[in-house]
Amino acid sequence: MKPINWINHRFLPILSPLIAITSALMVGAILIIFAGANPITAYTALFQESLANYFGFGNTLTKMTPLLFTSLGVLVALKAGQFNIGGEGQIYLGALGSALIGLYVQELPAIIHIPLALFAGFTFGAVWGWIPGYLKAVRGVNEVITTLLLNYIAVNLVSYLVQNPLKAPAAPSPYSPLIAKSAQLPIILPGSLAHTGIILALIAAIILWVLLGRSPLGYQITAVGLNPIAARYAGMSVERTIMLVMALAGGLAGLAGASEVMGLKYRIFEQVSPGYGFDxxxxxxxxxxxxxxxxxxxxxxxxxxxxxxxxxxxxGVPVTVVYAIQGLTVLFIAISLAIETQRKAEA
Known part of the structure; x- marks a missing residue:
């Protein structure tokens, strides 16, 4: 039995998502059949376009960039026992920060302008993430409530700005002027939408992996997440750790917004994100x-x-089937987590 237990613990983080995704695709196939289409034809078209086609793969990398940045932010907060659902608002604030640098800081070389705009995006997002961290650590306010409410504030703040002071002259809809060319992220796949933001997101993933698994700070974050009482008894500042991880989570989501402005749209629109923060x-x-x-x-x-x-x-398959597959994937992973929790409680 020991080898089986070792395999379960070793590969569970990989097997559970794979099983959830496979199950969701199977149920999705049934939905496709009900829609009157062939699931093999539908899935072939979907994945061939998004992964095997040059331009389609570039589009996939473009969409992966904000998803990866923001999900890393959610993950680091979860490591400390904090549930950050404010990624959407933090994306908007990060987009705003980078757009302001791209619009109003001019005549800089790209080697300075790009890092400066990215830093502004990170900082704006970090501040937006720090606020609920402070309220949780110092005032005991539930971070789920504050991050959710801050989403609406951020979205409406950006909406007001792009409809008024930041709106481009004679623009037919709410959006800002183009940011400076020196603040735009370079394209990595010529002729496609893929930009260097995906490289930055992968670098962020590596840094976070080292931080969480190979550093004293990572140990402290994990300790606070597992048992804040024991962490405080060991001399760790639980309050400071909570504020730090929430700021870091917000900063990573802010980079997602910055990458959308600097690498894809080159301006800030009223709708910065199509729901990346919730995905x-x-x-x-x-x-x-x-x-x-x-x-x-x-x-x-x-x-x-x-x-x-x-x-x-x-x-001929409705796009809504894709969103159903995403929802089913989450449902199946939630079921697996519930079963695992029950087994631990029974043991």
Missing amino acids: AIAIALLSRGNIGGVVLTSLFFAALRSGANVMQRSA
Whole structure:
């Protein structure tokens, strides 16, 4: 029995998401059949376009960038026992910060302008994440409530700004002027939308993996998440750790917003994110605290988004089926977590 237990603990973070995704695709196939289409044709079109096609893969990497940044932010908060559902608002604030630098700081070389705009995006997102961290650590206010409410404030703040002071002259809809060319992220796949933001997101994943698994700070974050009382008894500052991880989570989501402005749209629109902040919650839960799992699941969700329209055109399957598959994936991983928790309680 020991080898089996070792295998379960060793590979559970990888097997659980795979089983959840496979189960969701199987149920999704039934939905596709009900829609009057062939699931093999539909899935072939979806994944061939998003992963095997040059331009489609570039689009997948573009969508993966904000998903990966934001889900890393959700994951680091979860490591400290904090449930950050404010990624959407933090994306908006990060986009605002980078857009302000791109619009109003001029005549800088790209080697300075790009890092400065990224830093502004990180800082704006970090401040937006620190606020609920402070309220939780110092005032005891539930972070779920504050992060949720701050989402609405951020979205409406950006909406007001792009409709008024930041609106481009004679713009037919709310959006800002183009940011400076020196603040735009370079394209990594010529002719596609893929930009260097995905490289930065993967670097962030590696740094976070080292931080959480190979540093004293990572040990402190994990200790606070597992048992804050014991961590405080060991001399760790629980309050400071909570504020730190929430700021870090917000900063990572802020980079997601910055990458959308600097690498894709080159301006800030009223709708910065199509829901990346909420998808990131599902991705972080699916990964079960594993950085590699976050990367792979971000790729999967990005591929679904990238190939959805092609699947609709090629196989006649509504795009809503893709969102159903995402929801089913979360449902199946939640079931597996509930079963695992029950087994631990019985043991």
